[in-house]
Amino acid sequence: QVHLVESGGGLVQAGGSLRLSCATSGRTFNNYYMGWFRQAPGKEREFVAAIRWSGGGTIYADSVKSRFTISRDNAKNTVYLQMNSLKPEDTAVYYCATSTRGYPSSGAALYDYWGQGTQVSVSS
Numbered sequence: 001q002v003h004l005v006e007s008g009g010g011l012v013q014a015g016g017s018l019r020l021s022c023a024t025s026g027r028t029f030n031n032y033y034m035g036w037f038r039q040a041p042g043k044e045r046e047f048v049a050a051i052r053w054s055g056g057g058t059i060y061a062d063s064v065k066s067r068f069t070i071s072r073d074n075a076k077n078t079v080y081l082q083m084n085s086l087k088p089e090d091t092a093v094y095y096c097a098t099s100t101r102g103y104p105s106s107g108a109a110l111y112d113y114w115g116q117g118t119q120v121s122v123s124s
Contacts, residue, residue, distance in 0.1 A: 002026040002098045002113040009094060009118030012086055016122070020081040022096030022115060030054035031102040034072060034079040035111055038092035038120075045095070047106035049081060059104045064090075086122045093117040 008020040022034065035050035049060045049070040058070055069082040079096060097111035105111075 002028060002032075004096045004098065004113060004115035006094065006096045006115045006118040009120045011121045011123065014086060014088055014122055014124050016086050017082070017084045018086065018120060020083065020094055020096075020118060020120070022079040022081075024077045024079065024098070028053055028077070028098070029100075033057065033099040033101070033104055034070075035097045035099060035105075036070060036079075036081045037095045037097060037108055037111075038090075039095070039117075040089075040092040043092075045108050047108065048094070050099075050104050050106070051079065052104070057104050059106065061106070083120070086120075088122045088124045090120060091122050092120060094120050 003025045005023045032053040036048040037045050039045040051058045051070045067085045072079045095117045096115040098113040099111045
């Protein structure tokens, strides 16, 4: 079992930055992948970024590439999502998730554990 708790969401103006954190507890292995997803009202959950728990293997959605950075701190059992140059269309509930499959994926169905989400709102 893996337990995930997101934090760091809030309201920010367009062009601003936020850093989301995902604290993990429970059983994790180096080949697990950690992902960030988001879901805006009335839309499907979409992939944002993923990273291997041991480091590397990062992938990003085209919509956030060069603006967002995913990273992890194994000593703190925490995964981060640094979000810069935020746009109103980035407004969504952001979820942290864990995949036990050992390869990077943008498919939500391939992630086994999910956090409760944190709201990010970007005003224009």
